[in-house]
Amino acid sequence: xxxxxxxxxxxxxxxxxxxxxxxxxxxxxxxxxxxxxxxxxxxxxxxxxxxxxxxxxxxxxxxxxxxxxxxxxxxxxxxxxxxxxxxxxxxxxxxxxxxxxxxxxxxxxxxxxxxxxxx
Amino acid sequence: xxxxxxxxxxxxxxxxxxxxxxxxxxxxxxxxxxxxxxxxxxxxxxxxxxxxxxxxxxxxxxxxxxxxxxxxxxxxxxxxxxxxxxxxxxxxxxxxxxxxxxxxxxxxxxxxxxxxxxx
DNA sequence: TCTAAATGCAACTAAAAAGTTGCATATTTA
DNA sequence: TAAATATGCAACTTTTTAGTTGCATTTAGA
Numbered sequence: 001x002x003x004x005x006x007x008x009x010x011x012x013x014x015x016x017x018x019x020x021x022x023x024x025x026x027x028x029x030x031x032x033x034x035x036x037x038x039x040x041x042x043x044x045x046x047x048x049x050x051x052x053x054x055x056x057x058x059x060x061x062x063x064x065x066x067x068x069x070x071x072x073x074x075x076x077x078x079x080x081x082x083x084x085x086x087x088x089x090x091x092x093x094x095x096x097x098x099x100x101x102x103x104x105x106x107x108x109x110x111x112x113x114x115x116x117x118x119x
Numbered sequence: 120x121x122x123x124x125x126x127x128x129x130x131x132x133x134x135x136x137x138x139x140x141x142x143x144x145x146x147x148x149x150x151x152x153x154x155x156x157x158x159x160x161x162x163x164x165x166x167x168x169x170x171x172x173x174x175x176x177x178x179x180x181x182x183x184x185x186x187x188x189x190x191x192x193x194x195x196x197x198x199x200x201x202x203x204x205x206x207x208x209x210x211x212x213x214x215x216x217x218x219x220x221x222x223x224x225x226x227x228x229x230x231x232x233x234x235x236x237x238x
Numbered sequence: 239t240c241t242a243a244a245t246g247c248a249a250c251t252a253a254a255a256a257g258t259t260g261c262a263t264a265t266t267t268a
Numbered sequence: 269t270a271a272a273t274a275t276g277c278a279a280c281t282t283t284t285t286a287g288t289t290g291c292a293t294t295t296a297g298a
Contacts, residue, residue, distance in 0.1 A: 017143075017149060018143065018144055018145055018146040018148075018149040019144075020144075021140045021141075021143040021144035021149065022140075022141070022144030022145070023144070024136075024137065024140040024144070025137055025138075025139075025140040025141030025142070025143070025144035026137055026141070026285090026286085027137040028286090029137075030136060030137040030140065033218075034218060037218045037221045037222045037225070038221060038222075038225050039222060039225030039226065039229065040225075043244075043245095044244075044245070045243080045244060045245085053286085053287065053288090054287070054288060054289085055244085055245080056245095056246090056247095056287075056288070056289085057286065057287050057288075059245080059246080060285090060286075060287080061286090064285095075245095077244090077294095077295065077296075078243070078244050078245070078294060078295040078296065079243090079244055079245075079295090080244080080245065080246095084222060086219065086222055089215060089218065089219055089222075090219070092215060093212065093215045093216065093219065096208060096211060096212045096215065097212065099152075099153060099156045099208065100156075100205065100208055100209070100212065102156045102157060103156045103157075103158060103203060103205055103208075106156070106157050106158030106159075107158065110158065145255090145256085147256090162274075162275090163274075163275070164273080164274060164275085172256085172257065172258090173257070173258060173259085174274085174275080175257075175258070175259085175276090175277095176256070176257050176258075178275080178276080179255090179256075179257080180256090183255095194275095196264095196265065196266075196274090197264060197265040197266065197273070197274050197275070198265090198273090198274055198275075199274080199275065199276095
């Protein structure tokens with residue numbers, strides 16, 4: 001069987017969100033993101049100190065988080081500080097809320113249907 | 120520089136959540152998950168019909184979602200139906216809410232600090 | 239100014255993920 | 269029962285990701 005290639009449409013639902021979830025989908029990155037949630041910006045060196053990997057690896061992770069819009073970077077002196085960035089987090093939450101909402105609605109419709117059927 | 124290996128501790132924060140985010144971090148999987156949120160179980164064939172890839176690829180994606188606890192599977196006759204599973208979604212939402220809460224608290228403390236300083 | 243600290247860049251390796259293909263098996267249904 | 273449908277398993281290729289290493293550059297400080 002060959003590659004089907006059916007969908008000529010694009011855009012729609014949460015296809016954009018997958019990149020953000022992917023960014024959070026690595027334990028190291030999630031740990032960094034979690035840590036930065038206290039609002040204090042931290043340099044690459046500081047963030048590397050308690051990671052079990054090299055500074056370069058941490059740098060790459062930070063760039064992935066930055067590309068996903070989850071953290072922001074700005075250079076101060078010789079160091080590069082990364083800080084929490086709440087907008088994308090809000091988007092992710094809104095998306096998951098929306099999915100959960102659809103699920104709840106579906107449940108509700110089912111319940112109503114069953115009740116109507118029982119009368 | 121060698122592998123640092125600093126952290127002998129384990130567990131704590133959101134390290135478990137990274138697997139779930141990783142499961143949602145693929146566009147195909149997120150699309151499937153999103154689609155199943157209407158509560159209707161669907162067979163592998165049905166889900167494969169509008170994916171631009173083979174049935175086997177979709178099967179693998181479904182197993183990843185299942186391993187993450189995001190969907191459930193049960194065999195009916197010759198077909199294998201996958202259905203939405205809300206528990207893990209709730210966990211993800213709760214986790215993101217908690218992170219957002221920490222961020223808000225940090226903001227609040229900063230605001231208070233600045234105001235106190237201005238008096 | 240000379241050195242140490244913080245980072246960047248590029249090339250590389252290794253491992254995991256995504257996807258395909260071919261074939262076998264179970265289940266409907268004509 | 270024979271054909272068609274739905275799936276499973278295993279081997280394989282390709283692409284991406286995670287991580288390291290070596291070296292160059294920039295900045296802070298003694």
